[in-house]
Amino acid sequence: MNAPDGSPGAGLAPPPPSTARRLAAGGALLTLLAAAAVAVSTFLRDPLVLILVVLLIVITVVAAWTALVNHGGRRLAASVAAVVALATAVALLFAGSMLRIVAVVALVLVATAAARVAIGHDLAHGSAGAxxxxxxxxxxxxxxxxxxxxxxxxxxxxxxxxxxxxxxxxxxxxxxxxxxxxxxxxxxxxxxxxxxxxxxxxxxxxxxxxxxxxxxxxxxxxxxxxxxxxxxxxxxxxxxxxxxxxxxxxxxxxALLGDRVFVNNASLGAYATVVQSDAYRDAKLATAAQLLPQLLGPEAERLDLRFTRADGEAGGHADVLLVSNGVYRLDSLNGFGTRERMDTGVLGVVTVTVDRARDMPSLLSAEASGHIERFHGYRAWTTPEFEVDSADPLVDVGVDGEALQLAPPLRFRSLPxxxxxxxxxxxxxxxxxxVAPAGFQDAVTALLRVLGGQPAR
Missing domain, CATH: 3.40.50.10330 (Probable inorganic polyphosphate/atp-NAD kinase; domain 1)
Incomplete structure (x- = not known):
């Protein structure tokens, strides 16, 4: 039976979860509690060590970023600091109870697998209109x-x-x-x-x-x-x-960029400039390390990217600008994530603007926690059309991973x-x-709903 919008079953209430899914939900919640109990007991045994490990990990991340965006002596010193901090953190972890660490990891993996069985069915939108x-x-x-x-x-x-x-x-x-x-x-x-x-x-x-x-x-x-x-x-x-x-x-x-169709995304700014390098495909990490000081280092020049934000105000000087076919779920900037749906009829727009000196700690913290959206220089919105202008004669653009240089203005449009x-x-x-909840709280809520005999959402 088709719903009024023509999609099979659209608008109909999903069936209640099966007994197997309810058992999986209960198992996921119990294993999560068990993992938390083991972690807390470890913390209570030696809280100072765990606090020190966290601090060393933060130092490692900050030092690694400093090494990436600098040259010469600063890069060497930061690299040494990152290696020493990471090695110390690992040594402290292994000095504790390896059995407890393995137990926490194993319990989290079991909980994740059980949660996928329990709630994945209700969170999936992929079959709409099929x-x-x-x-x-x-x-x-x-x-x-x-x-x-x-x-x-x-x-x-x-x-x-x-x-x-x-x-x-x-x-x-x-x-x-x-x-x-x-x-x-x-x-x-x-x-x-x-x-x-x-x-x-x-x-x-x-x-x-x-x-x-x-x-x-x-x-x-x-x-x-x-x-x-x-x-x-x-x-x-x-x-x-x-x-x-x-x-x-x-x-x-x-989605369209001018008269060129793309299926995933078009990137402008720092990432697009890295993609332009001839060495990028064969050595992505080495190429990024070589070019990042020029793009996000203390003396890097701002890219001239002019656009209108969701609030109607003029925007510009974004270090990263991503225009996507549909809305991506982005946890960090080291990859472009995935989309829940590909039939929403809108472009997703993400901009990240970084104050070179002031913003690095908060940016790295947001990256490390998997919540890049919490970084104050992060903006995201949707729109059916989007335009980017620039005073530069050509703008570097990475379109579905292909390196292009295009004359502005760049006009994007969704093709629903x-x-x-x-x-x-x-x-x-x-x-x-x-099939993945947006965060831990959403996951627990969905599991409790399924355990109680209701759809995950």
């Missing part, structure tokens, strides 16, 4: 043999596609990816897929949306963030080909429900953010 579809009549899969360190060859995707009755098209040097996709559609393909990284996924998805042809994502890139948020198992590359058989289809959003995407029936079906 429908069952039959086998593709004429499926085509375009493959980038260089993506992900050669995953196409390593997983035998060409042969796997043929066995499923799907026509494989292997990208060659000099080929135009979008032209190949256009040719496939012109020859009658009703389902077209891409085996490659997220940049390639976006290019083929653009052709699919223009012709309203169903799209299949095969995670043959390096990080495969798009596949993660579609609810695919990134470790099982060949399983994604099952989407050409009987599958689940739903509509998701795409633009793409028909197919996923295998047996795929996980939801992104990690969709």
């Amino acid at each position: 429908r069952s579809v039959g086998r593709a009549r004429q499926g085509v899969l375009i493959m980038n043999p260089w993506s992900g360190g050669g995953k196409v060859e390593r997983f035998g995707l060409e042969q796997e596609a043929r066995q499923r009755g799907v026509e494989p098209v292997v990208l060659r040097r000099g080929d135009d990816l979008q032209a190949l996709a256009e040719q496939a559609v012109a020859k009658g393909a009703d389902v077209i897929g891409m085996a490659g990284g997220d940049g390639s996924q976006a290019l083929v998805a653009d052709i699919a949306r223009r012709h309203d042809v169903a799209f299949v994502c095969v995670p043959a890139g390096t990080r495969n963030h798009f596949a993660l948020d579609l609810g695919l198992d990134r470790a099982d590359v060949t399983a994604a080909l099952d989407a050409y058989d009987s599958a689940v289809e739903r509509r998701i959003d795409l 429900g633009a793409l028909r995407v197919r996923t295998p029936v047996n795929a996980p079906g939801v992104a990690p953010a969709a």
